[in-house]
Amino acid sequence: xxxVGPVAGGGLNLRSFVYPLRFYWMEPRDIVILGDxxxxxxxxxxxxxxLPNITLVQGSPCSLSNLNAVRLSQCAACxxxxxxxSTDGDDQCLQDKNTLxxxxxxxxxxxxxxxxxxxxxxxxxxxxxxxxxxAESHTLDxxxxxxxxxxxxxxxxxxxxxxxxxxxxxxxxxxxxxFFRVLFFGPAVxxxxxxxxxHYGLRRGDSSKTPYAGVKVTLTSMNEPPFxxxxxxxxxxxxxxxxxxARAITCWRTLCLGLxxxxxxxxxxxxxxxxxxxxxxxxxxxxxxxxxxEGLAQIRCAWVE
Numbered sequence: 001x002x003x004v005g006p007v008a009g010g011g012l013n014l015r016s017f018v019y020p021l022r023f024y025w026m027e028p029r030d031i032v033i034l035g036d037x038x039x040x041x042x043x044x045x046x047x048x049x050x051l052p053n054i055t056l057v058q059g060s061p062c063s064l065s066n067l068n069a070v071r072l073s074q075c076a077a078c079x080x081x082x083x084x085x086s087t088d089g090d091d092q093c094l095q096d097k098n099t100l101x102x103x104x105x106x107x108x109x110x111x112x113x114x115x116x117x118x119x120x121x122x123x124x125x126x127x128x129x130x131x132x133x134x135a136e137s138h139t140l141d142x143x144x145x146x147x148x149x150x151x152x153x154x155x156x157x158x159x160x161x162x163x164x165x166x167x168x169x170x171x172x173x174x175x176x177x178x179f180f181r182v183l184f185f186g187p188a189v190x191x192x193x194x195x196x197x198x199h200y201g202l203r204r205g206d207s208s209k210t211p212y213a214g215v216k217v218t219l220t221s222m223n224e225p226p227f228x229x230x231x232x233x234x235x236x237x238x239x240x241x242x243x244x245x246a247r248a249i250t251c252w253r254t255l256c257l258g259l260x261x262x263x264x265x266x267x268x269x270x271x272x273x274x275x276x277x278x279x280x281x282x283x284x285x286x287x288x289x290x291x292x293x294e295g296l297a298q299i300r301c302a303w304v305e
Contacts, residue, residue: 001017001033001034001079002078002102003033003036003039003081004035004082004083004102005098011041014044014047015048017079018048018054019048028053029053031054032055032057032070033057034059034066034067035060037056037057062102062105067106068109072110072117073109073110073112073115076118077120078106078118079121080099080102080121080122082124083098085124093128095124095125096124099122099124100128103119103121103131120157120158122157122158124159126159130149166180216289217289217290218287218290219285220286220288222283222285222286226251226252230244230280231282238279240279240280241259241274241275241279242276244256244280248288254288254289256287256289258273259278259284259286259287260284260285261281262283270287
């Protein structure tokens with residue numbers, strides 16, 4: 001966590017940041033907070049000082065020596081908190097000047113490392129988000145609204161306003177839509193939708209009361225069994241998604257929902273119901289629905305044939 005400068009409101013609310021990273025049973029990773037530690041109040045520190053592997057480091061996140069001292073290139077993720085908005089001057093682009101300088105310094109450091117580190121930056125002026133787009137979309141993103149820009153959709157940047165932060169979170173959490181529904185229509189949104197459906201002649205379907213055990217959605221690499229065997233059988237021809245789908249549904253009782261792919265630039269792609277002739281790579285991951293249902297094995301993929 002990089003703190004560029006004084007923050008708005010006089011507090012960081014570190015409890016909301018640290019607690020979600022310490023709630024599960026897995027081995028906790030180190031959390032390093034780098035910046036001006038005067039912004040960390042004693043009351044905030046008392047709330048998190050009993051949690052393991054939390055380190056406070058006094059220094060500037062804009063300094064390469066400090067970034068190397070905390071071994072930033074070896075971390076899993078980095079969060080950059082913007083400084084307090086200055087009211088001096090009329091140029092809104094300069095509101096994030098120190099934040100942008102810190103982000104560019106970290107980017108230059110990570111460019112020399114082969115490790116992929118997810119960097120998320122807080123911006124006060126949303127139009128500065130185009131600085132974080134790739135070279136291919138930089139020219140286009142400069143002309144687009146914030147919600148259509150690549151960096152915003154990938155979660156690389158977030159705004160300190162509730163509206164923009166919530167819109168960005170829609171890409172990663174469907175619960176935000178429920179939040180907007182309750183915010184606009186109140187807690188009785190389900191009753192309103194039911195009344196509207198009856199008014200237009202729509203009727204809710206009968207829900208199944210039969211419990212199913214062992215149903216879960218997993219992400220499995222093509223280099224792991226059982227998908228690894230497909231590359232040995234199709235070594236002389238290109239492996240297509242239709243081959244993976246048909247083999248999974250008929251032999252392993254697994255329903256493939258899509259592909260997860262990471263390209264050389266670090267971009268993540270999720271293909272939901274991809275074309276049947278799309279080529280499957282060894283480094284792809286398959287989003288699959290595992291079940292013990294007898295009926296799942298009887299599904300026929302006629303579209304594949």
